[in-house]
Amino acid sequence: MAASIAGVFTDDLKNAVETSKVLVVGAGGIGCEILKNLVLSGFKDIEIIDLDTIDVSNLNRQFLFQKQHVGKSKAVVARESALSFNPDVKIVANHDSIIKPDYSVNYFKQFRMVLNALDNRAARNHVNRMCLAADIPLIESGTAGYDGQVELIKKGMTKCYECEPKAAQKTFPGCTIRNTPSEPIHCIVWGKHLFNQLFGEYDADNDVSPDTEDPEAAGAAGESALKTKANEQGDIERVTTRQWAQQSGYDSAKLFHKLFHDDIKYLLSMHNLWEKRRKPTPLKMNELPDAVAGSSKDNSAEGLKDQRPWSIVECGQIFSRSLQSLKTKFEDLQSKNKDDHLVWDKDDKDAMDFVAACANIRAYIFGIPQKTRFDIKSMAGNIIPAIATTNAIIAGLVVLNAFNILQNRLESCHSVYCRLRPNHRGQLIVPERGLNPPNEKCYVCRDSPQIAVSVDVNKLTVKELEERVLKSLLNMVQPDAVKDSTGDVVISSEEGEMEGTYHKSLAEMGILDGTVLSVDDFVQNYSLQVIINHREAEHNKPDIEIVGDQSKCQPKAEEEKSNGGSGDNAEEEDDLMLLDEVEETPSAKAERKRKQDSAEESPVSKKLRTSDVIVL
Numbered sequence: 001m002a003a004s005i006a007g008v009f010t011d012d013l014k015n016a017v018e019t020s021k022v023l024v025v026g027a028g029g030i031g032c033e034i035l036k037n038l039v040l041s042g043f044k045d046i047e048i049i050d051l052d053t054i055d056v057s058n059l060n061r062q063f064l065f066q067k068q069h070v071g072k073s074k075a076v077v078a079r080e081s082a083l084s085f086n087p088d089v090k091i092v093a094n095h096d097s098i099i100k101p102d103y104s105v106n107y108f109k110q111f112r113m114v115l116n117a118l119d120n121r122a123a124r125n126h127v128n129r130m131c132l133a134a135d136i137p138l139i140e141s142g143t144a145g146y147d148g149q150v151e152l153i154k155k156g157m158t159k160c161y162e163c164e165p166k167a168a169q170k171t172f173p174g175c176t177i178r179n180t181p182s183e184p185i186h187c188i189v190w191g192k193h194l195f196n197q198l199f200g201e202y203d204a205d206n207d208v209s210p211d212t213e214d215p216e217a218a219g220a221a222g223e224s225a226l227k228t229k230a231n232e233q234g235d236i237e238r239v240t241t242r243q244w245a246q247q248s249g250y251d252s253a254k255l256f257h258k259l260f261h262d263d264i265k266y267l268l269s270m271h272n273l274w275e276k277r278r279k280p281t282p283l284k285m286n287e288l289p290d291a292v293a294g295s296s297k298d299n300s301a302e303g304l305k306d307q308r309p310w311s312i313v314e315c316g317q318i319f320s321r322s323l324q325s326l327k328t329k330f331e332d333l334q335s336k337n338k339d340d341h342l343v344w345d346k347d348d349k350d351a352m353d354f355v356a357a358c359a360n361i362r363a364y365i366f367g368i369p370q371k372t373r374f375d376i377k378s379m380a381g382n383i384i385p386a387i388a389t390t391n392a393i394i395a396g397l398v399v400l401n402a403f404n405i406l407q408n409r410l411e412s413c414h415s416v417y418c419r420l421r422p423n424h425r426g427q428l429i430v431p432e433r434g435l436n437p438p439n440e441k442c443y444v445c446r447d448s449p450q451i452a453v454s455v456d457v458n459k460l461t462v463k464e465l466e467e468r469v470l471k472s473l474l475n476m477v478q479p480d481a482v483k484d485s486t487g488d489v490v491i492s493s494e495e496g497e498m499e500g501t502y503h504k505s506l507a508e509m510g511i512l513d514g515t516v517l518s519v520d521d522f523v524q525n526y527s528l529q530v531i532i533n534h535r536e537a538e539h540n541k542p543d544i545e546i547v548g549d550q551s552k553c554q555p556k557a558e559e560e561k562s563n564g565g566s567g568d569n570a571e572e573e574d575d576l577m578l579l580d581e582v583e584e585t586p587s588a589k590a591e592r593k594r595k596q597d598s599a600e601e602s603p604v605s606k607k608l609r610t611s612d613v614i615v616l
């Protein structure tokens with residue numbers, strides 16, 4: 001071990017390495033490398049935590065794992081493999097989620113530092129808050145393909161993980177997805193929405209039927225088209241897509257006809273939409289073309305299966321087949337628990353086939369180029385392949401920064417960025433000049449943090465305030481909220497306590513424009529004042545926005561971010577990269593939560609991950 005070789009470290013550093021207790025959060029691509037580096041450097045007291053089990057796809061870069069370990073706990077196997085390098089180290093492995101009340105501020109306080117090797121924002125935000133509360137240094141790291149980044153987070157000294165807003169998931173206007181797609185990604189997003197409408201978590205924002213309120217369709221024209229159709233066919237819009245599908249017994253031909261013929265004809269009746277656009281062509285299932293550009297009937301021998309273009313007739317068959325398999329799985333789930341639903345997963349064959357087939361059929365209708373299943377999988381799953389070398393470089397830099405911390409040289413822990421191409425100085429690995437001081441308006445790390453949120457108080461319910469604002473947007477885990485002026489409890493983390501009021505609107509609870517809520521998250525040791533601003537909901541505008549004084553905390557456009565939004569004293573702008581992943585979809589989040597909740601009882605299976613993710 002390096003520390004035991006004379007002359008490698010100074011005596012002080014050797015001593016610190018051998019006696020300091022460190023926590024590694026995540027035993028994936030970067031975590032395995034960090035653990036190996038720590039053990040080989042001579043650290044003797046390490047704790048590692050990961051909620052996941054080993055997947056075969058991890059083996060190409062997570063070198064503490066081998067084939068025989070597939071299905072086993074990452075943390076446990078990482079520990080065993082690292083011990084084989086040096087059995088004389090104490091390593092505690094936890095197969096668990098770090099976002100649990102068990103890992104309290106006191107738990108964090110026992111460590112000299114925390115090294116993050118995570119793949120999602122929720123967990124990163126949480127560890128950030130815990131390290132701020134415990135006032136211990138955190139080394140945050142991440143990679144995305146060839147890009148990588150390491151930074152120190154220390155209360156009062158540097159920016160925290162949440163000082164700069166991360167770019168929000170790039171979303172597309174609902175009317176583009178529902179009415180006027182023009183790129184393959186629009187059709188893929190529509191396919192994923194359709195999956196959720198039929199089998200997944202219900203989300204009113206993910207509607208797939210024609211949008212009659214599209215301002216471009218001149219509202220009234222859309223509505224009058226709707227009325228005509230409603231009169232002709234009964235009041236079709238009153239039932240959800242899922243109800244409609246259920247009533248039709250998930251009949252492939254009927255569903256196909258509605259989605260790819262009737263709905264398209266209906267879109268055509270919104271004439272304004274097509275004045276300057278190519279009109280879509282309604283399709284009938286029994287008249288599908290058996291060849292499309294770049295594809296032919298007998299191309300089965302070419303290339304990898306996933307990379308072979310499908311003809312439209314083939315898409316129709318795959319649509320029917322996958323629909324029936326998903327229907328069976330869905331009904332099976334529902335027979336056990338009627339509230340259960342499927343979760344879209346790029347690695348689930350039927351779910352992926354369904355989205356790929358739907359996306360290509362819709363693309364064909366709108367004259368948009370088709371994509372292979374392989375391309376659709378990476379676009380729908382937001383994947384950037386992980387690269388072992390980048391992980392190794394980043395993990396090396398993490399441990400070098402750990403040495404700086406042990407020598408109390410925090411000011412030397414500059415952020416470092418790994419780039420795909422050398423900058424004009426020929427650097428691939430680019431350090432910043434100094435530390436980035438905290439954002440004094442940060443709603444997480446400044447003293448007495450505040451944030452203003454703009455919502456329609458007549459529409460937003462207390463439940464939505466909890467789930468969508470406090471938990472999803474502001475990343476709390478178990479928030480309690482009281483009205484500042486009266487001390488009335490609005491949201492309680494005690495189960496069942498406020499159930500009767502959760503469906504009420506904020507206005508019904510007396511939360512109006514200007515109301516200040518004091519919100520506490522006991523799990524994160526975090527308090528925040530939330531100022532409610534009332535704003536009437538408008539079509540196609542986000543119904544929740546972070547506003548006002550917190551302008552710096554609002555998500556910036558993706559282009560701005562990737563040009564280097566953060567890091568005031570960076571060497572140069574384009575050295576700064578955004579390595580964060582998109583927010584998870586509600587369904588992926590639900591799945592992660594489910595995983596986290598069940599991590600203790602059962603080894604969890606691997607699902608959609610966001611580390612290797614770019615903004616859609």
Ligand SMILES: Nc1ncnc2c1ncn2[C@@H]1O[C@H](COP(=O)(O)OP(=O)(O)OP(=O)(O)O)[C@@H](O)[C@H]1O
Pocket residue numbers: 025026027028029030031049050051052057058074096097098099117118119120123386596609610611612
């Ligand atoms: N809340 C959490 N608590 C503990 N570990 C977590 C938590 N969230 C994520 N992780 C772990 O962080 C690790 C991140 O590693 P990595 O980015 O290599 O992801 P991966 O899942 O191993 O690989 P990939 O996403 O590329 O398939 C994963 O092993 C993941 O299980």
Ligand SMILES: [Zn+2]
Pocket residue numbers: 159160161162163164438439442443444445446
């Ligand atoms: Zn901050």
